[in-house]
Amino acid sequence: MSALPEFENHAEQTVKTTTCYMCACRCGIKVTLEGNEIRFIQGNPKHPVNKGVLCAKGNAGIMKQKSPAKLTQPLVRKAGTERGAGEFEPISWDKALTLLTERLRKIRETDPKRLAFFTGRDQMQALTGFWASQFGTINWAAHGGFCSVNMAAGGLYMTGQSFWEFGDPDWDHAKYFMLWGVAEDHASNPIKIGLEKLKRRGAKFVAINPVRTGYQAIADEWIGIRPGTDGLLALSFAHVLLKNEQFDWDFLTRYTNSTQLVIHAPGTSDHGLLLRNDEGELQVWNQATDSVASWNDSSHDDSIQAALFGEFLTPGAKGGKTNGVADCTQVKTVMTHLAEKYLSEEYAPENVAATVGIDAETIERLALEMAHVAFKETITIETPWTDWTGRRHERFIGRPVAMHAMRGISAHSNGFQTCRSIHLLQVMLGAVDCPGSHLAKPPFPKHVAPPIKPAKAMAPNTPLASPPLGFPMSPEDLVVDANGEPMRIDKAYSWEAPIANHGMMHMVINNAVKGDPYPIDTLILFMANMSWNSSMNTAEIQDMLREKDEHGDYKLPFIVTSDAFHSEMVNFSDLVLPDTTYLERFDTISMLDRPISEPHSACDSIRQPVIELDRDVRPWQEVLVDIGTRLKFPALTDADGGAKFADYKDFITNWEKAPGIGFLAGWRGKDGDEHMVGAPNPDQWQAYQDNDCFFEHKLPPEQRYYRFANKDYLEWAKSVGFNGHAGPITIELYSEVLQKFRLAGQGLYDGPQPNNDTDRARLVEYFDPLPDWYVPLEEQRVDNDKYGFHAVNQRPMFMYHSWDSQNAWLRQIMAQNYLYMNRERGLGMGIDDLDWVWVESHHGKIRCQVKLMEGCNPDTVWTWNAIGKQSGAWGLSDKAPESTKGFLMNHLISELLPSKDGERGLTNSDPVTGQAAWYDLKVNIYKAEKGETGVYPSFKNIKRLPDMAESPTVLHYHTHEAVNLERSMEDALSRGHLPTGEKR
Amino acid sequence: MHPALSVIFFTVTAGAGYGVLFLLGISRLTGLTPDASPDQVTLMGVVGLVLVTAGLLSSTFHLANPKNAWRSFVRFRTSWLSREAVFAVLFYPVCLIWLACDFFMGNTTTTNFLGLLTAFLCIVILICTGMIYASLKTIRQWHTALTPVNFVLLGLLLGALILGFMLASQGLSTATLMSVALGVVVLAALAKIVYFYWIGQPAGPTINTALGFTRATVRLLDVGNSSDTFHNKEFGYQVDKVKLIWLRTISMILMALLPLLLISGVFGEVGSSTLLLAALSAYAGVFVERWLFFAEARHVVNLYHGFQRT
Amino acid sequence: MKLGLVIDLDTCVGCHACAVACKQWNTSGTTGPLTDYDPYGENPSGVWFNRIRSFEVDEYPNNKTVNTPMSCMHCDDAACVTVCPTGASYKREEDGIVLVDQSKCMGCNLCAWACPYGARELDEDAGVMKKCTLCVDRIYDEALPKEERQPACVMTCPTNARFFGDFDDPNSEVSTMVRERSGYSMMPEVGYNPVNKYLPPRQRPKAPTVEKKEAASGQSLIGKWMKRQKDAFNDFGKGAR
Numbered sequence A: 001m002s003a004l005p006e007f008e009n010h011a012e013q014t015v016k017t018t019t020c021y022m023c024a025c026r027c028g029i030k031v032t033l034e035g036n037e038i039r040f041i042q043g044n045p046k047h048p049v050n051k052g053v054l055c056a057k058g059n060a061g062i063m064k065q066k067s068p069a070k071l072t073q074p075l076v077r078k079a080g081t082e083r084g085a086g087e088f089e090p091i092s093w094d095k096a097l098t099l100l101t102e103r104l105r106k107i108r109e110t111d112p113k114r115l116a117f118f119t120g121r122d123q124m125q126a127l128t129g130f131w132a133s134q135f136g137t138i139n140w141a142a143h144g145g146f147c148s149v150n151m152a153a154g155g156l157y158m159t160g161q162s163f164w165e166f167g168d169p170d171w172d173h174a175k176y177f178m179l180w181g182v183a184e185d186h187a188s189n190p191i192k193i194g195l196e197k198l199k200r201r202g203a204k205f206v207a208i209n210p211v212r213t214g215y216q217a218i219a220d221e222w223i224g225i226r227p228g229t230d231g232l233l234a235l236s237f238a239h240v241l242l243k244n245e246q247f248d249w250d251f252l253t254r255y256t257n258s259t260q261l262v263i264h265a266p267g268t269s270d271h272g273l274l275l276r277n278d279e280g281e282l283q284v285w286n287q288a289t290d291s292v293a294s295w296n297d298s299s300h301d302d303s304i305q306a307a308l309f310g311e312f313l314t315p316g317a318k319g320g321k322t323n324g325v326a327d328c329t330q331v332k333t334v335m336t337h338l339a340e341k342y343l344s345e346e347y348a349p350e351n352v353a354a355t356v357g358i359d360a361e362t363i364e365r366l367a368l369e370m371a372h373v374a375f376k377e378t379i380t381i382e383t384p385w386t387d388w389t390g391r392r393h394e395r396f397i398g399r400p401v402a403m404h405a406m407r408g409i410s411a412h413s414n415g416f417q418t419c420r421s422i423h424l425l426q427v428m429l430g431a432v433d434c435p436g437s438h439l440a441k442p443p444f445p446k447h448v449a450p451p452i453k454p455a456k457a458m459a460p461n462t463p464l465a466s467p468p469l470g471f472p473m474s475p476e477d478l479v480v481d482a483n484g485e486p487m488r489i490d491k492a493y494s495w496e497a498p499i500a501n502h503g504m505m506h507m508v509i510n511n512a513v514k515g516d517p518y519p520i521d522t523l524i525l526f527m528a529n530m531s532w533n534s535s536m537n538t539a540e541i542q543d544m545l546r547e548k549d550e551h552g553d554y555k556l557p558f559i560v561t562s563d564a565f566h567s568e569m570v571n572f573s574d575l576v577l578p579d580t581t582y583l584e585r586f587d588t589i590s591m592l593d594r595p596i597s598e599p600h601s602a603c604d605s606i607r608q609p610v611i612e613l614d615r616d617v618r619p620w621q622e623v624l625v626d627i628g629t630r631l632k633f634p635a636l637t638d639a640d641g642g643a644k645f646a647d648y649k650d651f652i653t654n655w656e657k658a659p660g661i662g663f664l665a666g667w668r669g670k671d672g673d674e675h676m677v678g679a680p681n682p683d684q685w686q687a688y689q690d691n692d693c694f695f696e697h698k699l700p701p702e703q704r705y706y707r708f709a710n711k712d713y714l715e716w717a718k719s720v721g722f723n724g725h726a727g728p729i730t731i732e733l734y735s736e737v738l739q740k741f742r743l744a745g746q747g748l749y750d751g752p753q754p755n756n757d758t759d760r761a762r763l764v765e766y767f768d769p770l771p772d773w774y775v776p777l778e779e780q781r782v783d784n785d786k787y788g789f790h791a792v793n794q795r796p797m798f799m800y801h802s803w804d805s806q807n808a809w810l811r812q813i814m815a816q817n818y819l820y821m822n823r824e825r826g827l828g829m830g831i832d833d834l835d836w837v838w839v840e841s842h843h844g845k846i847r848c849q850v851k852l853m854e855g856c857n858p859d860t861v862w863t864w865n866a867i868g869k870q871s872g873a874w875g876l877s878d879k880a881p882e883s884t885k886g887f888l889m890n891h892l893i894s895e896l897l898p899s900k901d902g903e904r905g906l907t908n909s910d911p912v913t914g915q916a917a918w919y920d921l922k923v924n925i926y927k928a929e930k931g932e933t934g935v936y937p938s939f940k941n942i943k944r945l946p947d948m949a950e951s952p953t954v955l956h957y958h959t960h961e962a963v964n965l966e967r968s969m970e971d972a973l974s975r976g977h978l979p980t981g982e983k984r
Numbered sequence B: 001m002h003p004a005l006s007v008i009f010f011t012v013t014a015g016a017g018y019g020v021l022f023l024l025g026i027s028r029l030t031g032l033t034p035d036a037s038p039d040q041v042t043l044m045g046v047v048g049l050v051l052v053t054a055g056l057l058s059s060t061f062h063l064a065n066p067k068n069a070w071r072s073f074v075r076f077r078t079s080w081l082s083r084e085a086v087f088a089v090l091f092y093p094v095c096l097i098w099l100a101c102d103f104f105m106g107n108t109t110t111t112n113f114l115g116l117l118t119a120f121l122c123i124v125i126l127i128c129t130g131m132i133y134a135s136l137k138t139i140r141q142w143h144t145a146l147t148p149v150n151f152v153l154l155g156l157l158l159g160a161l162i163l164g165f166m167l168a169s170q171g172l173s174t175a176t177l178m179s180v181a182l183g184v185v186v187l188a189a190l191a192k193i194v195y196f197y198w199i200g201q202p203a204g205p206t207i208n209t210a211l212g213f214t215r216a217t218v219r220l221l222d223v224g225n226s227s228d229t230f231h232n233k234e235f236g237y238q239v240d241k242v243k244l245i246w247l248r249t250i251s252m253i254l255m256a257l258l259p260l261l262l263i264s265g266v267f268g269e270v271g272s273s274t275l276l277l278a279a280l281s282a283y284a285g286v287f288v289e290r291w292l293f294f295a296e297a298r299h300v301v302n303l304y305h306g307f308q309r310t
Numbered sequence C: 001m002k003l004g005l006v007i008d009l010d011t012c013v014g015c016h017a018c019a020v021a022c023k024q025w026n027t028s029g030t031t032g033p034l035t036d037y038d039p040y041g042e043n044p045s046g047v048w049f050n051r052i053r054s055f056e057v058d059e060y061p062n063n064k065t066v067n068t069p070m071s072c073m074h075c076d077d078a079a080c081v082t083v084c085p086t087g088a089s090y091k092r093e094e095d096g097i098v099l100v101d102q103s104k105c106m107g108c109n110l111c112a113w114a115c116p117y118g119a120r121e122l123d124e125d126a127g128v129m130k131k132c133t134l135c136v137d138r139i140y141d142e143a144l145p146k147e148e149r150q151p152a153c154v155m156t157c158p159t160n161a162r163f164f165g166d167f168d169d170p171n172s173e174v175s176t177m178v179r180e181r182s183g184y185s186m187m188p189e190v191g192y193n194p195v196n197k198y199l200p201p202r203q204r205p206k207a208p209t210v211e212k213k214e215a216a217s218g219q220s221l222i223g224k225w226m227k228r229q230k231d232a233f234n235d236f237g238k239g240a241r
């Protein structure tokens, strides 16, 4: 081989590791630098999340760093100019922070709830939530409410673990994998890594999705479901499983509440609650003695034979008690209720086929395939383990059916119950946290539900007593005032959305501008593009942001935005606090937050700056600690008001949530040799930097499965602060919590009840204690003959929401989105490729361009999310296709449901969790007239920011002169044909 | 294929020049220009050379990096473009010496031999140019022997008419040349008709073979870029069907029918103005023909960009 | 040696990671920079070596989506090389990598015309032809750890759909895979003998199902289970979990 030149001058290169933040997957990266320029970003092969691979976005980090839309300095809206007009002036950091602190100080001293602090796609909710609690406002939440709280709540109120970022399929053992409504998800790289593993092992991959692209492309079977009907499909699967006696008796009896007894006492406040004794212990029916016994005893004592099925009457006469259990009470096991409900013919495949758009034989076959894999292809892992009762098991038995689901399920107003229905299937198959099934990622599983209640009490200058967000267990836990009216600005935890565990960010601007429930003073937005792609009804939201009262003052007086780029939201801000990029700052990705853990290891990680700052911007983390110190938050200052922490790094190192527990779990203790729990370690950051910026605690083999019942795991989880106690995590197929709300709706609850019929009816209708399906709310209210199509979105794998259109490489892949339709359906309507069409919803209309495709449910249209941009934002020219042809569906989606007579405006959200129902959208489509082209609506061009450089017209990015590989002239002259001179 | 004007101008104009020089080169031996004096031959030869040179210069506009154009002689062993370049350069001294001989020595054996050699090189170059396109398996509309045949015939056609005009305008006899021209026009038109018929036949790779899925329909879903790329700019060119028929008709009328009628005396006596008209018409006709040659060529890579067949 | 890639269409999800990784590595690589024109304007485009296209095979509801990443196939009979007049295009004797010597190219585009696969893109700004180098500046760089001496696109692929290796070695991973999975060439009829091979999506045999039970009404089933549950209970512990 001829000698090769030296292509790279390695001596002048340095390699640093950190954590990617081109999206929330948070992969480990190695960044090769030449001076302050990035030569190459690659995956870190040692990293537990991505194991060396990197997605398209991660690979485009250079162009994010080079973005002309990067903010360069703090800005204030020019006095006397209109909000949204884009007139800004630079302001020094010092002045900006003084200004903001003064404003906040006044709020905090008087009425802390007049500060609303909401954060978007961030992964530092532990910090922002801490900050809000210290400030003393309950008006804090992150993006979960408009993102996927249905998945979190659906899981946490049933199995203690959930889909979304909180668990993963067991890619190494699953033999059957069913993917429900996922285009990309947060585990962007891990899912891809996993799918490959599955396919190489020959497992079957079934994708349920109205559209066949991306992951669904490689599925062995594609089920092109009609949107919003997955719950019905899942329950029909359940029907088939029951009909064919395919459910895991053992699993149901041991680990779920299916043997517990539901009280039958219609018209009383006990109806539908679970039978308990005076000590509050749940009861089962002991077949051996034909009497009740406590569930806990039945778990430990083999002589108690808990009945799975049956309807019983406790002995004695009405009014009396035996062993603390009410006499003469009619009870039925949870499993009986469940079987009765799902065996009903309404769930028979032939009766759901037309609604879901899948033929009955297929539905039945899929259910029986899963049953086959679960029960006839059972796997074992020969590791002895001990359950919580102390019983030793010789091996882990696996039912290798795994599922994963995301926004195709959660972004519907029936998403919570649908998610529960999918979990129900897993539970019936015994496929929860066992080999081959869906596995929790530490700190999950948690007890159902985690014992944190949302804060409601507030007082001036006082931190909240509990976090703003938590898990209501009964109507008493709602955040409503004495009259039952919402107390939070987003109306989370009100009767309209009682289990709104992640808040309802999508309602904040609407409510605040209407002063409903009350006006606020300041809105701080961090990493959320609320005047564009993350709001429903974008055009009117922009108007609301400009809306003034009769004195000419803005109804939303002051908006502060922390962003790193010139987004649409920056344009609508009064104060802009520019952030660093992910390559320029220290950051923690904490176990107190959204975990980056893997199923078999608890992990956390950090970011470190790999390139030097060249602008007057500050990490938001630093800014938060700084403001909090100026405001003298008790956790940040000592008794005489002095700063406890020098800066963000110091805060992370030394602050403890509970003794020994802080933001970072690795290398704790004075000498850095304690993990998970330990005293602060002054050198902790360095330890992370020395360890590729992540920490991984691998679970020992005996702790890896059945963690809801695994003694060793449960004890460890308690010891490291994941769970409050080491008792078992019982899977709640029947949710007493939901039943309590339903009783409140029925007027039977012994406690708070809603004060109006609308809320009552919703509680009765949607709070079924067993997984249930109903027609999505928008579909219930619109004329479905007119609005005949479902309209949904998908995440493009190479774009992250709004923030990658500024990326010169990624936008070459896509700078315009189309409306995709089923080919035959489109042609039948006279619509062909690239035609412009009008798309109309009950709320508004848009004009966009169509592409026809095969892999699309005929009743569905869809597009890629957040490609459309407001002209002038993101450093793009006003001719950029993103703003001239690209479009958002958000204009069609109303934040309120179509109104009904006499009813107040109801949020377009899941009635249980308040999850934004983006994908309930129904539309009507017709061809635009000849000559009607270009996107509609279009928006005013956004002005450039002061001192913002012109975007370059050509790029020649490279870090060094290329070393050309020369061909010798001799070779060029002498070589005949190809290498050997002969044609092969 | 995107029809680049510089390349069209080059192949048409240089082709005409080679046509002129070919006919001049063999004229003494074949009696095409029985009454031309050596300096008249030389003058006409110089006109031919000017055409060739103008064409060649234009061709360099097509190069993105013309400073390396000199390197194009290197791969004579395999590259038709290199061969064209080598012969084109070889051609100059031969042609110049011949013209000088003709000018200074008149009708000698040496002159005639050099004339023949020049004529031979002209044909070789026309064939090379044709082969540049004909050798591309990626474009079935080009990958045919008809391509070099066409380049040669159209070069000769233009050459004959231009030469005829030059003879007539100097009052020289054009009779023999015109009968040759008549034959060339007819042949060229026939060849072109055969060509049109041939490219109209379904053949060549389809999206099914391109992708390896031959048992069902295959359609492009996403090309992977929403704006332009080098490929769609270079290869994505498509002409509307109706426009295509029009252009084909226009080119056939201009390059064949009208010249044929003109030189066969249908519109009256064949004088210098008739021949000028015929030459101009043919030039315009061939220009359109050459535009179509590119515009109608469908590169196989288009299959990956949404075409069903080539 | 005959180096090239195998791409597994059974696992490729069309994520474009390989395309961007390629862009990223190569813009500072041996034939860099890979110029971008109008990067923030109306018609953003630029030089890429690797592009991902998606196709749909067959029609609804039998449709299957297939994602096809395409870069230079390093053809055995690479006409892009034979047509090149300057000798800038060449196929390396030692490993079959097809390269463009940037200092020799005159930007005539002929090689791009000769390539059936769209693997060559002219850098309009530099005036020279560019293409996949098979990351020649990675695979032989001994300063890199051994496992990183691989093309950038292969290292990054999240579904591990890309494999790099020597097709001359019958025991290499790539040769074995092509043999066992009926690896094929795109558009073989043009006769370029591409070295890169594609593995077709797998046809999986029908999955077994548990046998269907006789139809029974819901109530009778629950009645039956109530009767049976004592026995069922006593069976626990045997297969106990």
Ligand SMILES: Nc1nc2c(c(=O)[nH]1)N[C@H]1C(S)=C(S)[C@@H](COP(=O)(O)OP(=O)(O)OC[C@H]3O[C@@H](n4cnc5c(=O)[nH]c(N)nc54)[C@H](O)[C@@H]3O)O[C@H]1N2
Pocket (backbone or CB within 6 Å): A023, A121, A147, A148, A180, A181, A182, A183, A184, A185, A186, A187, A188, A208, A209, A210, A211, A225, A226, A227, A228, A229, A230, A405, A406, A407, A408, A409, A412, A792, A793, A794, A795, A796, A797, A798, A799, A800, A801, A862, A919
């Ligand atoms: N590349 C990239 N990755 C991302 C993001 C990004 O913007 N870009 N965003 C991140 C965020 S914030 C989130 S929340 C996650 C979301 O990740 P995903 O859950 O993958 O969200 P979507 O892309 O909205 O995909 C929803 C899928 O559900 C399908 N669908 C719609 N309605 C239904 C239905 O009723 N039933 C079924 N079965 N399917 C349906 C759609 O066709 C689509 O394929 O992705 C995260 N990861």
Ligand SMILES: Nc1nc2c(c(=O)[nH]1)N[C@H]1C(S)=C(S)[C@@H](COP(=O)(O)OP(=O)(O)OC[C@H]3O[C@@H](n4cnc5c(=O)[nH]c(N)nc54)[C@H](O)[C@@H]3O)O[C@H]1N2
Pocket (backbone or CB within 6 Å): A119, A120, A121, A122, A143, A146, A147, A148, A526, A527, A528, A529, A530, A533, A534, A535, A562, A563, A564, A565, A566, A567, A568, A569, A579, A580, A581, A582, A620, A793, A794, A800, A801, A802, A803, A865, A866, A888, A889, A890, A918
């Ligand atoms: N129609 C429709 N709308 C949707 C969805 C949908 O599927 N369909 N999906 C919804 C979902 S699930 C979500 S999660 C939301 C997402 O919506 P958002 O949370 O608003 O997400 P992004 O658009 O990514 O905007 C985040 C902002 O963060 C800024 N940013 C980026 N990096 C940094 C940084 O390092 N620091 C700071 N301070 N700021 C930074 C960006 O510039 C951008 O302005 O969209 C929702 N909207």
Ligand code: SF4
Pocket (backbone or CB within 6 Å): A020, A021, A022, A023, A024, A025, A026, A027, A050, A053, A054, A055, A056, A057, A058, A059, A188, A189
């Ligand atoms: S999935 Fe991609 S963008 Fe997200 S963190 Fe990982 S590499 Fe970065």
Ligand code: SF4
Pocket (backbone or CB within 6 Å): C007, C011, C012, C013, C014, C015, C016, C017, C018, C019, C052, C067, C069, C156, C157, C158, C159, C160, C161, C162
């Ligand atoms: S990186 Fe892998 S999965 Fe993604 S497009 Fe490329 S080959 Fe396909």
Ligand code: SF4
Pocket (backbone or CB within 6 Å): C071, C072, C073, C074, C075, C078, C079, C080, C081, C098, C114, C115, C116, C117, C118, C119, C120, C131, C192, C194
């Ligand atoms: S793919 Fe194209 S560029 Fe690559 S060797 Fe084959 S013909 Fe040449």
Ligand code: SF4
Pocket (backbone or CB within 6 Å): C083, C084, C085, C086, C087, C088, C089, C100, C104, C105, C106, C107, C108, C109, C110, C111, C112, C128, C129
């Ligand atoms: S463009 Fe360059 S590499 Fe291609 S054929 Fe012309 S000279 Fe050769």
Ligand code: SF4
Pocket (backbone or CB within 6 Å): C021, C022, C023, C025, C026, C049, C050, C071, C072, C131, C132, C133, C134, C135, C151, C152, C153, C154
């Ligand atoms: S081998 Fe290297 S140059 Fe070729 S496509 Fe892959 S990354 Fe690009």
Ligand SMILES: [Mo]
Pocket (backbone or CB within 6 Å): A143, A146, A147, A148
């Ligand atoms: Mo989200």
